[in-house]
Structure formats: C-alpha cells, structure tokens
Amino acid sequence: MTAISDRTAANSTSINGAAAKHRPGALASSGSPLVRPPAAAHLTDEQVAEMGRELDAIRDDILAKRGASDAAYIRRVIKVQRGLEISGRAALLMGRNKAAWVTGTTLLSLAKILENMEIGHNILHGQWDWMRDPDIHSTTWEWDFVTPARSWQHTHNDLHHRWTNVVGRDNDVGYNLLRMDDEQPWKPHNLGNPLYNAILAPIFEWGIAIYDLELVEYQEGKKSKEAMKRDLKALGRKVVTQFTKDYAATPAVAMLTGSGKQALYGTLTANAVRNVWAHAVIFCGHFPEGADTFTEEMVEGETRGDWYVRQMIGSANISGSKFMHLMTGNLSHQIEHHLFPDLPSNRYGEVAPKVQEICKRYGLPYTTGPIWKQVGSSWAKVFKLALPGKKS
Amino acid sequence: MIRLRKLARAASVLTTPLAPEDVLALFNPVFSARQLRGVVTRVVPETADSATIHFRPGRGWKAHKAGQWARIGVELDGVRHWRSYSLSAPAGQDPAITVSDVGAVSGVLVRQTKPGDVLFLAPPQGDFVLPEHPRPLLMLTAGSGITPVMSMVRTLVPHRPDADVVLIHSARTPQDSIFHEELSELADQFPNFRVTHWYTGERGRLDFGSTAQLEELCPDWRQRAAYACGPEGFLDDAEALWSSEAAAHEKAAPGPFAADPISLIIERFNTSLVGGAGHDGGLVTFEASDREVEADGGTPLLDVGEDAGVLMPSGCRMGICHSCLLPLRSGQVRDLRTGEVHGEPGQLIQTCVSAAAGPVNLDI
Numbered sequence: 001m002t003a004i005s006d007r008t009a010a011n012s013t014s015i016n017g018a019a020a021k022h023r024p025g026a027l028a029s030s031g032s033p034l035v036r037p038p039a040a041a042h043l044t045d046e047q048v049a050e051m052g053r054e055l056d057a058i059r060d061d062i063l064a065k066r067g068a069s070d071a072a073y074i075r076r077v078i079k080v081q082r083g084l085e086i087s088g089r090a091a092l093l094m095g096r097n098k099a100a101w102v103t104g105t106t107l108l109s110l111a112k113i114l115e116n117m118e119i120g121h122n123i124l125h126g127q128w129d130w131m132r133d134p135d136i137h138s139t140t141w142e143w144d145f146v147t148p149a150r151s152w153q154h155t156h157n158d159l160h161h162r163w164t165n166v167v168g169r170d171n172d173v174g175y176n177l178l179r180m181d182d183e184q185p186w187k188p189h190n191l192g193n194p195l196y197n198a199i200l201a202p203i204f205e206w207g208i209a210i211y212d213l214e215l216v217e218y219q220e221g222k223k224s225k226e227a228m229k230r231d232l233k234a235l236g237r238k239v240v241t242q243f244t245k246d247y248a249a250t251p252a253v254a255m256l257t258g259s260g261k262q263a264l265y266g267t268l269t270a271n272a273v274r275n276v277w278a279h280a281v282i283f284c285g286h287f288p289e290g291a292d293t294f295t296e297e298m299v300e301g302e303t304r305g306d307w308y309v310r311q312m313i314g315s316a317n318i319s320g321s322k323f324m325h326l327m328t329g330n331l332s333h334q335i336e337h338h339l340f341p342d343l344p345s346n347r348y349g350e351v352a353p354k355v356q357e358i359c360k361r362y363g364l365p366y367t368t369g370p371i372w373k374q375v376g377s378s379w380a381k382v383f384k385l386a387l388p389g390k391k392s
Numbered sequence: 393m394i395r396l397r398k399l400a401r402a403a404s405v406l407t408t409p410l411a412p413e414d415v416l417a418l419f420n421p422v423f424s425a426r427q428l429r430g431v432v433t434r435v436v437p438e439t440a441d442s443a444t445i446h447f448r449p450g451r452g453w454k455a456h457k458a459g460q461w462a463r464i465g466v467e468l469d470g471v472r473h474w475r476s477y478s479l480s481a482p483a484g485q486d487p488a489i490t491v492s493d494v495g496a497v498s499g500v501l502v503r504q505t506k507p508g509d510v511l512f513l514a515p516p517q518g519d520f521v522l523p524e525h526p527r528p529l530l531m532l533t534a535g536s537g538i539t540p541v542m543s544m545v546r547t548l549v550p551h552r553p554d555a556d557v558v559l560i561h562s563a564r565t566p567q568d569s570i571f572h573e574e575l576s577e578l579a580d581q582f583p584n585f586r587v588t589h590w591y592t593g594e595r596g597r598l599d600f601g602s603t604a605q606l607e608e609l610c611p612d613w614r615q616r617a618a619y620a621c622g623p624e625g626f627l628d629d630a631e632a633l634w635s636s637e638a639a640a641h642e643k644a645a646p647g648p649f650a651a652d653p654i655s656l657i658i659e660r661f662n663t664s665l666v667g668g669a670g671h672d673g674g675l676v677t678f679e680a681s682d683r684e685v686e687a688d689g690g691t692p693l694l695d696v697g698e699d700a701g702v703l704m705p706s707g708c709r710m711g712i713c714h715s716c717l718l719p720l721r722s723g724q725v726r727d728l729r730t731g732e733v734h735g736e737p738g739q740l741i742q743t744c745v746s747a748a749a750g751p752v753n754l755d756i
Contacts, residue, residue: 068467
C-alpha cells in the first residue's frame with residue numbers, strides 16, 4: 001500500500017471543482033478571465049481547458065517516473081556543493097598565496113551559486129518534499145542567503161508564483177524599486193532605474209532581504225506589527241550569523257596564516273559574484289522582451305488552463321549547456337518552473353521540448369535565448385522604462 | 393559530551409546555516425544528531441521469508457530494553473517509509489530487528505538489505521518488557537510475534553540461573569518457525585527454560601476457548617506472569633481467556649489477598665491499514681484545535697479546517713507553494729489533482745489539494 005504503487009489515472013477535473021464555495025485566490029473551475037491576455041486572445045475556453053489537460057498530463061508523467069534516481073541527483077548535488085564550500089574556504093585560509101586566493105574565491109563562488117540556485121531555491125519550493133527526508137525539506141531548509149527561508153517562501157512561492165507578472169499583485173515586477181513595466185506610472189525617481197539596478201546587482205541578497213520584509217504592505221496596514229516584529233527578528237538573527245561566518249570567522253581563522261585580509265576579500269568577492277549571477281539569472285526570468293505582464297482583469301475568473309497560459313507567456317527561458325542550466329538552478333527553464341514549480345528541477349530539461357511543442361501548437365509565444373541576449377534585453381528594459389512613456 | 397557540544401557550536405559559526413555534522417556527514421552518514429541513522433553490519437536469513445538485520449546505531453540512540461520496538465525508516469524508490477519492528481537482540485547488545493516479508497517495506501528489508509546500508513531510526517520504545525522483579529514467566533507467541541520475546545529470552549535465560557521461563561510458540565511448520573534451532577539449543581542447555589513448539593499445520597490453532605490445552609502444556613500457568621505477542625485474533629482470544637479467569641479468581645478469593653494476581657501483558661503489532669482507505673470522505677479531526685468535522689471526498693482539507701474555524705496555514709490554494717503543509721497523525725488522504733490515495737503517520741500533506749479518504753487526524 002505504498003503511495004507510489006497506488007497511483008491511479010489523473011482525474012482531469014479542476015482542483016477546486018468540488019469545493020463548496022469560492023475562496024479568494026482559488027482558481028475558477030470553468031469559464032474564462034474577464035480579459036484574456038493579448039498573446040492568448042485567439043484561444044477559446046475549450047482550447048485553453050484542453051491545453052491545461054495536456055500540461056497536467058506532462059506533470060503526471062513526471063510524477064510517475066520520479067524516484068530513486070532523482071533522490072540520488074539532489075543528494076549528489078548537495079555533496080558536491082559541500083565539497084566545493086569546504087575546499088574553497090580552506091584555500092582562502094591561505095589566501096596570502098595568490099593561487100590559493102583565486103582557487104578559494106572561485107570554489108566558494110561556485111559553491112554559493114549552487115547552494116542558492118539548484119539546491120536552496122528548489123528545496124524551498126518543495127520540489128524534494130516527496131522524499132520525506134527531513135534534512136531536504138521545504139519546511140526545514142535554511143539557505144546561505146541573507147533573507148530567512150520562511151520570509152522568502154511567502155513572497156516568492158505564494159505571492160510571486162501565484163500572481164506571476166500581474167502588475168499590482170506580483171511585486172516581483174520591479175521589486176518596489178525599479179520601474180519594469182510601462183503600466184507602472186512613471187515618477188521622476190525612475191530616472192535612476194539603471195543606477196539602482198547596477199547598485200542592486202552586487203548586493204542582491206540584501207535587496208531581497210529588505211524586499212521580503214514587505215515594507216510597503218506594512219505601511220499600507222496590510223501587514224501587522226507583530227508579523228513585522230517577527231520578521232525583523234528572524235532577519236536580524238540571520239544577518240548576524242551570515243555576517244559572522246563570511247566576514248569575521250573565516251578571516252579570523254585565516255589570520256593564523258597571516259591571510260586575514262585576503263580571506264575577507266575572498267568571501268566578499270564570492271558573495272558579490274553570487275549576487276551578480278543570481279541577479280542576472282532572475283532578471284532573465286520575467287523581464288526580457290517577449291515575457292508579458294498582466295492586468296487584474298486578466299486574472300479575474302482565471303481557470304487552471306488560463307493560469308498555465310499566464311505562466312508560459314509571462315516567463316522567459318535561457319538556452320545553453322547542461323552546466324549553465326545547473327548553475328542557474330534550472331531557472332533557465334523558467335517557463336517549465338513556473339508551470340510546475342514543485343517538480344524536481346532535474347526534470348525540467350526533459351519537460352521543455354513538450355511544453356515548447358504545446359506552445360507552438362496553440363500559437364503561444366515561447367521566449368528563450370542565450371544568456372547574453374536575455375541579460376541585454378532585460379537591461380534594455382531597465383534603461384527604456386527610466387524615461388516616461390507608455391508603450392515601448 | 394558537553395565539550396563536544398561546545399565545540400560543535402563554535403564550529404557552526406563557520407558552517408551556518410548548516411550544522412557541523414552536516415559537513416561531517418560527507419565522510420560518515422551516521423554523524424547526524426538531527427536524524428538518527430544506523431549502519432547495517434550483518435544480515436542473517438532466518439526462514440525463507442524472514443531475516444535478522446543487525447545494525448550499529450549512531451549517536452542519539454538509547455540502548456533498548458528486551459521486548460521493545462523501534463521505528464525504522466527505509467527508502468523505497470527515493471521515498472522514506474517508516475515501519476515499526478520489534479528488536480530481537482538481547483538487551484545490552486547492538487540492536488537487531490527480525491523482519492518477515494509481509495509488505496513492500498518489509499520485503500525490501502528482508503530481500504535487499506546488505507551490510508553497509510544506512511537505516512533511519514527512531515529511539516526504541518514500548519512497555520512490553522520484562523518484570524522488574526524476578527517472576528516465573530509464560531510466553532505465548534505466534535508467527536513473527538516471537539521477535540520481542542526472543543530478545544527477552546536471550547537476555548534472561550543464559551544470564552540468570554534463577555530464570556524460570558515457559559515458551560509456547562505457534563508456527564505453521566518447523567520451516568516457518570523463526571529461531572527454531574536457537575530455541576531448542578537454549579532449552580537443552582538451560583533446564584529452567586522450557587519450549588513447546590506448536591505447529592498449527594499439524595495440530596490446528598492453540599485453543600484458548602477453554603483452559604484445557606493451556607493446563608496441559610503449562611499446568612502452573614496461573615502462577616506465571618504471562619506475555620503474549622502475535623496476530624490480532626490470537627491476542628484477542630488469549631486476552632478473553634485471561635480476563636474470564638481473572639474474574640473467576642476474584643470470585644473465588646475476593647479481596648487483595650492474592651499474592652500474584654493473574655496477569656497477561658500483550659504486544660499488538662500495528663494494524664497498518666486504517667479503516668476507510670479508498671473510501672471518499674470521512675471524519676476529519678483537528679487534534680490540537682479539538683474539532684471534528686464530517687468532510688466529503690472532494691473538499692480540500694484546508695477548506696474543511698477553515699470552515700470549522702481552525703487556524704489553518706495556507707498559501708496559493710492550488711498545490712504549488714507548500715505553505716499549507718500539516719502533519720498527518722493518522723488516516724489517508726486523496727490528492728485531488730491525481731486521485732492518488734496516500735498517507736502515513738507523520739507525513740506532511742498539502743491540505744489545499746488533499747481531501748479525506750476515510751477518517752483523518754491532523755496535527756493542528
């Protein structure tokens with residue numbers, strides 16, 4: 001009577017079809033949104049529903065296959081990451097030697113990128129919860145990133161993934177800092193768009209930490225004082241431990257070999273490298289040309305099929321090698337990740353051609369491109385939207 | 393130990409958000425205080441369908457008393473499953489479990505376990521243990537019910553010259569009888585240990601309907617502290633016999649004068665399947681909130697809880713964000729997306745896309 005052997009065929013009814021009443025945020029079981037996004041305006045309700053069923057089938061197919069090899073994959077990545085982290089830090093302890101410094105900083109940068117992207121982000125999504133391993137679980141994992149895992153899960157998993165690219169509901173559209181959509185009214189301070197973004201990149205983790213506090217919601221009275229206090233406390237603790245590890249403890253140990261200063265520069269560099277990389281990858285997810293944003297009318301009355309549509313036309317992929325996919329935490333498969341946020345990341349690659357085929361068949365855009373092009377495209381938007389004006 | 397803990401705390405400054413043991417686990421998997429693990433040292437086949445698995449537990453394990461059981465976690469196709477098994481090794485020795493192949497998890501344990509494998513463990517527990525003060529004992533076992541009693545026999549018989557134990561063990565055939573040889577050897581060696589092998593294939597089930605058979609096999613059974621372990625029906629019958637005998641005894645000699653009252657201690661193996669699995673809907677109990685609601689098989693448990701006024705954690709309401717996870721205490725749930733019915737005690741379930749499949753108890 002194991003969970004695996006008892007799988008029955010997918011039932012295709014909407015997930016809340018039998019729910020007694022409509023709750024805020026729950027998807028409609030049939031019908032269509034008030035306005036269907038322009039890129040999908042040619043589709044009928046039936047077509048959208050049928051497409052939704054096809055995507056559900058893709059998900060079910062992976063769930064049926066998911067097993068020991070996937071579990072071995074994430075454990076291997078974790079092992080490699082920890083190996084890189086230890087050797088990187090160890091090399092930095094002898095950072096006076098130039099070769100040791102370069103090696104240490106490189107390994108530590110790689111370790112931090114892997115830790116945040118392929119491991120942390122994906123575990124915190126619950127992609128590995130099915131293993132029932134308490135050490136690799138969305139409710140217990142904490143990551144090497146300033147913002148506490150729980151705060152991030154709320155703004156990211158719940159708000160961003162539920163309301164992807166809906167201006168006014170998904171604050172990831174510009175993170176309350178940048179003007180990233182022409183629907184956002186222009187204000188004089190938006191002239192600083194490129195400058196803010198350039199400053200944000202190397203300190204990205206701090207930007208996210210502040211963003212996750214939801215200061216705007218607090219000011220508007222949507223977030224309680226107790227919740228704010230709790231979040232501040234959690235962040236404070238995390239800041240202290242993170243800061244101590246990289247900027248006090250590691251340099252202090254390195255002082256034994258007279259490499260204190262060099263070790264400090266090493267950890268600073270590794271964090272900056274990771275921040276710049278994470279910033280670049282994440283900006284490629286929804287900001288390049290071709291990834292759409294949405295209005296509130298487009299989500300009112302949305303069904304599961306329409307939700308799928310929005311995920312696909314609101315996200316953008318990055319094309320590249322296996323290594324590139326790994327280093328982006330498979331966020332290079334942003335479209336697939338947004339369709340199926342809790343499927344294990346190692347499976348997105350095999351899902352991608354099927355999703356692309358569906359997009360083609362239904363006449364929907366599937367945005368993808370090499371990283372330099374996608375980064376360039378999102379930076380172009382940062383510059384363009386610094387200036388007033390509607391349609392770009 | 394305390395110094396170790398201090399050292400670990402100091403080292404964690406460098407490993408945060410991980411603990412030092414997470415890093416050490418790279419070298420040895422049992423270095424984890426958060427998750428207790430054991431390394432399999434030896435696997436001994438007992439009968440065609442059973443095997444004894446010896447393991448060396450990591451830090452955090454507490455030595456077991458004879459007769460106790462432990463929860464053992466095994467990975468099947470990447471998914472952790474937990475089952476309870478009696479420990480068959482004597483107290484004071486490294487633990488071992490004796491497993492009969494009766495299901496998916498026990499099948500893997502019996503057929504595929506090899507030395508060097510890692511098992512997940514929970515510390516031993518249970519009250520099915522030897523009496524504090526020496527007393528003559530009667531052990532009634534059937535099938536794999538011998539396992540906890542074997543631990544008691546191994547602990548007591550070779551080490552206590554004053555031990556006085558009668559064991560009546562039921563098995564279908566001599567080939568099916570676990571520990572058959574060792575029990576016979578012990579009985580030969582220690583005259584105060586008497587074993588009766590009762591083969592149900594030849595003689596039918598041991599009859600607890602009257603005291604006649606018991607009387608014949610162990611005439612002084614009323615003077616002995618009795619222990620029973622075996623299948624449900626076996627235990628029910630034994631329990632009925634003992635309680636009627638105790639009532640008769642009370643009638644004949646009322647009052648607190650009986651020196652050693654008639655007693656039977658029983659160990660029930662968990663009945664693994666909760667009633668109602670596969671059915672739709674059922675009574676949902678929110679344990680800590682002390683609420684009970686009848687739910688149908690199509691309404692997410694999240695909605696059921698909210699309608700009942702339980703403060704349910706929630707997020708996306710569509711099964712993607714995992715903000716609504718709650719531990720299942722018992723029962724089974726149906727995944728509304730796939731129709732799959734699943735659930736084991738302690739498993740975290742997504743309440744926004746899970747409905748009751750039979751009675752469900754949630755830890756909130």
